[in-house]
Amino acid sequence: MFETLTDRLTAAFQRIGRKGRLTEEDVDEALREVRRALLEADVHYRVVRDFVATVRERAIGEEVLRSLTPAQQVIAIVHQELVRLLGEERVPLQWAPQPPSVFLLVGLQGSGKTTHVAKLGALLKKEGRRPLLVAADVYRPAAIAQLQTLGQQNDLPVYAEGPNADPVDIARRAVAHARQYGYNPVIIDTAGRLQIDERMMQEVERIKAAVNPVEILLVADAMTGQEAVRVAEEFHRRLTLTGLILTKMDGDARGGAALSIRAVVGVPIKFIGTGERVDAIEPFYPDRLATRILGMGDVVSLIEKAQQQTSEEERQKLQEKVLTGSFNLEDFLHQLQQLKRMGPLTQLLEMIPGVGQLIRQQQVQISDDEYKHIEAIILSMTPEERRNPDIITYSRRRRIARGSGTTMAEVSQLLSQFKQMQRMMAELGQAAMGGGRRGALRGLLGGGGNPLAALGNGGLDGLMGGLPTNLPSGSLPRRPPQPPPKAGKHAKNKKKHKKRH
DSSP, X not given: OOHHHHHHHHHHHHHHHTOSSOOHHHHHHHHHHHHHHHHXXXXXXXXXXXXXXXXXXXXXXXXXXXXXXXXXXXHHHHHHHHHHHHTSSOOOOOOOSSSOOEXXXXXXXXXXXXXXXXXXXXHHHHTTOBOEEEEOOXXXXXXXXXXXXXXXXXXXXXXXXXXXXXXXXXXXXXXXXXXXXXXXXXXXXXXXXXXXXXXXXXXXXXXXXXHOOSEEEEEEEGGXXXXXXXXXHHHHHHHOOOEEEEEXXXXXXXXXXXXXXXXXXXXXXXXXXXXXXXXXXXXXXXXXXXXXXXXXOOHHHHHHHHHHTSOHHHHHHHHHHHHHTOOOHHHHHHHHHHHHHHXXXXXXXXXXXXXXXXXXXXXXXXXXXXXXXXXXXXXXXXXXXHHOGGGOOHHHHHHHHHHHTOOXXXXXXXXXXXXXHHHHHHHHHHHHHHSSHHHHHHHHTTTTTXXXXXXXXXXXXXXXXXXXXXXXXXXXXXXXOOOOOOXXXXXXXXXXXXXXX
């Protein structure tokens, strides 16, 4: 997310960071790079102009240029202005005083409306709501079937009347159905439409008049940059939008739409879509996105993702295992499977400060196949071997390697890394016992009682063998390096020949 912009801004700030004292010329030079980076990221030119002018006015003050760490002060100002640009604080969904609350999703064809109706429904269901999805897109072939399939997969009710019904009538009757059966909210999927298509725009205006939605959310493709801003302006003029859902943020290396849309249109971003899975949707927090843009990661969101995968009871049990030193490979496999549910590994690594940029600089390819690699080894063990890895002898390692399609060296490497992780967790447990047992342990485990939630503090080392600071260029090796072959007869003769000459 925003990799290109992040790398450009980081490079600009690294240059001024090498200087002890800053002059106005130094600040201007850095801001020229910031301006260029933002324009190349397809940020609206008016937004760039105002942003750079505000940062410069604040950055050339006496308290900044004469401070002990002027470069850090400038970065702090840029961060504050980015947060202001993105909207200061999270804007939650509005709810009607009398249920059901109606959420109307609109946008262009292909922006991801149908998928995000299901995503939003699944997110609200996790919060204890009873959402009703409404299939009011009668024009796109299979749109109704797509929403019904997503509803079945996620145990979400879908109201549909087929492709021959009028969308306005569908929406009106869906709200009456929700009121009768106690559903709240009602999330309406509408057909994709161009903002210049007068007939289709009039139709969505009639839907709005018929159901009186508390939220009109524009689903916009973040990868379209300033075009998303123009679309939002016209939809806002016709419908008075209350919020935006920016989709395909995981593929947006530039960030123009996210940085421009609030400032130009004046409508808050409420959610961002970060992938194809139904749980790949996040509430939008301006301060968290600003830290990601500046390459500072987003450990808070990472910990929240980890906490969503476990119940309080599971976290308590896990804490006890860590405290007593009984954390075993079965527990580790369970944690690994939870990590898989948190999302793609590359997205998780981007949330760790500095790691994402390091991976890009070294051109390392991280694949989710690494999960399968480790899972295969552990699943090839017997339950007794998982509970007590010390009993895994040479012959058992050979059997595990054959069963998992790996080598004995890989099995040995995993067992060695797991023992290191056990020792680390034992030390954490002892430290926690020393003072404020549970509170200390919860802090050491990243706030979630989950060893994998502590990714930002090195927890990944125990999982994947760690990302070394001197990452090799090219792909991350799937196999551990093999020992060189023993010197044979010819090699020995070659050595003797070298000594003679």
